[in-house]
Amino acid sequence: xxxxxxxxxxxxxxxxxxxxxxxxxxLLNIGFFQKHACKFAIPRPSPILKVVVIDYECFHLKRSxxxxxxxxxxxxxxxxxxxxxxxxxxxxxxxxxxxxxxLLSVGVGSLIxxxxxxFCPDKMAGLVGEKPSIYQYHLGxxxxxxxxxxxxxxxxxxxxxxxxxxxxxxxxxxxxGYVLHLIRNKGAASCMGIISFAxxxxxxTLIVGLxxxxxx
Numbered sequence: 001x002x003x004x005x006x007x008x009x010x011x012x013x014x015x016x017x018x019x020x021x022x023x024x025x026x027l028l029n030i031g032f033f034q035k036h037a038c039k040f041a042i043p044r045p046s047p048i049l050k051v052v053v054i055d056y057e058c059f060h061l062k063r064s065x066x067x068x069x070x071x072x073x074x075x076x077x078x079x080x081x082x083x084x085x086x087x088x089x090x091x092x093x094x095x096x097x098x099x100x101x102x103l104l105s106v107g108v109g110s111l112i113x114x115x116x117x118x119f120c121p122d123k124m125a126g127l128v129g130e131k132p133s134i135y136q137y138h139l140g141x142x143x144x145x146x147x148x149x150x151x152x153x154x155x156x157x158x159x160x161x162x163x164x165x166x167x168x169x170x171x172x173x174x175x176x177g178y179v180l181h182l183i184r185n186k187g188a189a190s191c192m193g194i195i196s197f198a199x200x201x202x203x204x205t206l207i208v209g210l211x212x213x214x215x216x
Contacts (some may be wrong), residue, residue, distance in 0.1 A: 008144040070112060071198035073207075092216070098155055098164075098209045106167050107150025114143040129198040144171070148182045160199035160213070 078100035085096045091209040116124040117140030146167060153159040178196040 003021055068192075068194050071105070071109055071202070074109050075101070075198055075202055078104045094209055094212050097155075098160060098206075098213065101205060101209070102150050102153035102160065102163065105150075106163065107147050107154065110143045110147030110150055114140045114144065114147055116140075117143060161210060164210045168203040168206045171199040175200045176204070 012203075015158050031151075079097065081104070082093060084094040085100070096124045115125045117136045119137045124136060146163075149159065149163045153163045175196045178192055
């Protein structure tokens with residue numbers, strides 16, 4: 001039998017030991033994180049191993065490491081697709097770039113956010129270090145609308161201006177909110193830095209791209 005001790009950085013006194021061994025998987029549950037049980041695979045127990053100490057916050061951070069790179073990953077993918085498309089079909093690069101940013105950063109990114117906020121609210125709240133809220137559902141519906149507009153903008157060029165202005169305002173507003181949170185609370189969720197950076201880069205690219213297209 002393996003004993004798993006889970007502790008929290010926020011309050012080391014609130015520790016709980018709850019284990020349930022099923023085959024090679026272990027279900028861990030901690031004191032005031034009762035609503036956020038986590039599962040992960042571990043090797044089959046060794047007779048020598050008696051106590052395993054796990055820092056929940058560090059483990060949770062590792063799980064969120066991949067998710068926080070989705071926005072910047074989609075932005076980079078948009079540039080790659082634009083270069084490839086322009087290589088095969090010569091034309092103004094900015095037009096290709098705007099098309100794929102609308103499709104990937106705005107469309108796909110917002111649809112992923114919609115799925116997370118509406119169907120996995122606990123995980124999404126934990127990703128930014130907050131508690132689940134009913135407002136996540138409303139934000140998820142807004143993300144769905146933006147995602148649909150982003151996908152449609154890939155097909156209909158006349159939607160670029162309205163969609164670009166709306167998305168830029170939302171993204172810049174979220175970056176401003178993150179900076180305020182950073183100042184007021186002397187820190188923020190570790191994953192929000194890269195997400196806010198991606199939001200800022202996408203917003204600036206949309207604004208500059210729309211301006212260049214309008215000037216030409």
